Amino acid sequence: MRVSMADVAERAGVSAQTVSRVANGSPRVDPATRVRVERAMADLGYRMHRAARALRTGQTSTIGLVVSTLASVGNSRMLQAISEAAAARDYALAVVTVGERGIHDAFARLRAQGVDGAVVLNEATDLARGVEPPADLHVVVVDSPPDPRFSIVQTDHAGGASAATRYLLDAGHDVVHHIAGPPGSFAAAERERGWREALRDAGVLAPEPVRGDWTSASGHAATARLTESTAIFVANDQMALGALRALADAGRRVPEDVSVVGFDDIADAAEFRPPLTTVRQDFDALGRRAVAALVAAIEGSAPVAETVPATLVVRASSARA
Incomplete structure (x- = not known):
């Protein structure tokens, strides 16, 4: 039997x-x-009827998620975190990938589904910076340089990378080599920046990084050039596995x-052989903050910029030189 507003009002002793x-x-x-x-509401299991709410407010209580791919572990973790954060606020989630038609088409597909706003994730943010989203579509981007059009939520990639590099230098290693992420990735560029800054502060000349594409196979190929390190x-942890x-x-x-x-602290990082020392991203906090910023924008708040700390987790893959 469906619980009505009248049932909730009677239980709470208030008006409908x-x-x-x-x-x-x-x-x-x-x-x-x-x-x-x-x-x-919680006691009775009351849920607002979305169609009725949309008729009254002009909002569907649905938000969108724009991704370039869900093949990477980080993007999959963010999908889960944003989905859970949206559900906790009683929002539905619509997911679109950026295909050959580009991010304009992704935004158009979301508007056709009547979403109230969208979170643009990781690599897709580079595409979002080059376009103007629909005027009636509120947007939050995850991992992006400053942009007054959007709210921005990001991990402290540079701080986490710097902490990892300093840790290895403090362990007596003369130099720390770097397997970097792909060009055009904000997260990859920030992690490379943190690595370079830590080496510079220690008076160590940064060697040329070797670049991968986030996959384990690319990490394996890149390491073939660094076997004397x-x-x-x-x-990221997937390339570290390679x-x-x-x-x-x-x-x-x-x-x-x-x-x-590595970087990310994916769920299996502790199960690698040996267990992987890595920098932990708080995907759950990123998801919660991205959804909170988007809901605030939908309700009329100004754009915000938030940074979530990253934490070094030391395991058995690292030791003193």
Whole structure:
């Protein structure tokens, strides 16, 4: 049996109009009353009917997610985090990938689905910077240089990369080599910047980075050029997995001969052989903040810029030189 606003109002001891205001996020509700109504909603299992809400407010309570690919672990983790954050706010999620027709087409497909706003994820943000989104589409980008048109939520990629590089230098390694991400990736560029800054601050000349494309295979290929290194900072954990295999193929022991540090702290990083030292991205916090910023924009707030810290997690793939 479907729970109605009248049922919630009776349980909370308020009017149906007050329940409607709480359900639609109106600020014209006393905080204590809001808590009482929300508790009654939870107790009764009340869910707002999306079609009815759309008729009243002109909003569908649906947000979009624009991605270039879901093949990478980081993008998949962000999809999960944003999906959970949206559900917690009672928003549905529509996902589109940027195909051959470009990001204009992705935005158009989302508008056709009646979304109230969109989160643009990682590599797709480079495409978003070059276009003007529809005037009625609120946009939040994840990982982007400053842009006054959008709210921006990002990981402190440079800070995390710098921490990883300093850790390896402090462990006695004379130089730290870098397997970088692909050109055009904001995250890759920021991680490379943090690596370079840490080497510069230590008075160490940065060697030329070797570039991959986020995949394990590219990490394996890149490491074939670095088998004489004693310390390698890899721009993501998938490429680090390929690096571990390439070093094993070359007869180099990790960490006895070579220390390897990744970035992301994917779910399987602790299961690598050896368990991977890496920089942890808080994907859940990124998802929550991106959705919160988008909902705030939908409700009329100005764009914001937020940075989520990244944390070094030391495991068995790294050791003193």
